[in-house]
Amino acid sequence: MLIEVIIVRRFYKRPEDSLLATWGLSLMITQGTLLVIGSTVTGIGTPPGSFMVGDYSFSTYRMILFGASIAVLAFIYFVFMRTKFGVMARATMQDATTARALGVKISWIYAITFGLGAGLAGLCGGLYAPTMSLIPTMGSTFVVESFVTVVIGGANVLMGTAPAGVLLAIIRTTLNAWHGQIVGQIGLLIAVILVIRVLPDGITGWMNRHMR
Numbered sequence: 001m002l003i004e005v006i007i008v009r010r011f012y013k014r015p016e017d018s019l020l021a022t023w024g025l026s027l028m029i030t031q032g033t034l035l036v037i038g039s040t041v042t043g044i045g046t047p048p049g050s051f052m053v054g055d056y057s058f059s060t061y062r063m064i065l066f067g068a069s070i071a072v073l074a075f076i077y078f079v080f081m082r083t084k085f086g087v088m089a090r091a092t093m094q095d096a097t098t099a100r101a102l103g104v105k106i107s108w109i110y111a112i113t114f115g116l117g118a119g120l121a122g123l124c125g126g127l128y129a130p131t132m133s134l135i136p137t138m139g140s141t142f143v144v145e146s147f148v149t150v151v152i153g154g155a156n157v158l159m160g161t162a163p164a165g166v167l168l169a170i171i172r173t174t175l176n177a178w179h180g181q182i183v184g185q186i187g188l189l190i191a192v193i194l195v196i197r198v199l200p201d202g203i204t205g206w207m208n209r210h211m212r
Contacts (some may be wrong), residue, residue, distance in 0.1 A: 001112070001114060001115035002122035003025070003110045003114075004110060004111045004114035004115065005111055005116075007021055007022075008021070008022065008114060009107070009111075011112065012110075024110035026139075029182070030136050030137055030139075034136050037136070039135060039136070040133070040134070040135055041135065043130075043133060043134050044129065044130050045130060046059060046061050046130045046131050047060070047061045049061065051063075061130065061131070062131075065127055065128070065131075065188060068127055072120065072123070073162055076120075079116075085109075085112070085137065088104045088109055089109050089112075089113055091104060092104060092106045092109045092110070099134065100212045121139075124142075125138070125139065138202045145168065145188070148168070148188070148189070149161060149164050149165045149168055150164075151192070151196065151202065152164045152168075152196060152199070152202050152203060153165070153202050153203055153204060154194055154201055154202025154203050154204025154205050159203070159204055159207050160203045160204035160207070164202070164203050164204055167191075168188055168192070171184075171187055171188060171191050172184045172185070172187065172188045175187040175188070181192070190191055
């Protein structure tokens with residue numbers, strides 16, 4: 001939230017500059033971490049335990065991650081759809097000028113939502129850390145997937161981004177199993193290009209048109 005107040009808030013009317021500023025900040029944090037603790041950290045390892053479904057074995061911790069993702073989505077839905085803060089946040093996203101005129105302190109809304117998003121990213125990193133190597137640049141692994149998921153999902157997190165994440169996960173996992181991670185990454189990007197070409201407003205725009 002402090003970063004939002006000091007840095008990000010200055011660039012709300014200059015979105016390209018805000019991307020550059022936050023990217024530069026991420027480089028500073030990453031390189032600072034490299035200087036302080038080095039390029040690698042002792043891994044903690046995936047918690048033991050698995051279960052069988054037919055002839056296939058699945059990690060118990062992977063199922064915990066699946067349950068955690070559902071819980072996070074439920075939490076976001078509750079916060080933004082069932083609380084006063086959620087109403088004010090959605091109003092600010094739709095029309096900040098009108099929301100301010102109605103008494104909403106949009107500066108606080110921006111700070112809290114930024115902090116909430118950063119906190120969820122940290123939670124994701126903490127939950128996912130046992131399944132991968134711990135390095136200061138581990139977050140860059142998820143940048144492309146996160147960006148394209150948001151792009152094809154559209155404006156609505158629950159109606160757009162979540163289904164987009166499921167769709168892209170199915171495509172990439174299937175292609176990974178079929179012919180390796182490189183093919184999975186290529187197939188993911190091709191799928192994104194096709195979806196953007198067919199649905200320029202994302203999944204949210206398509207659902208809004210067909211649910212009216």
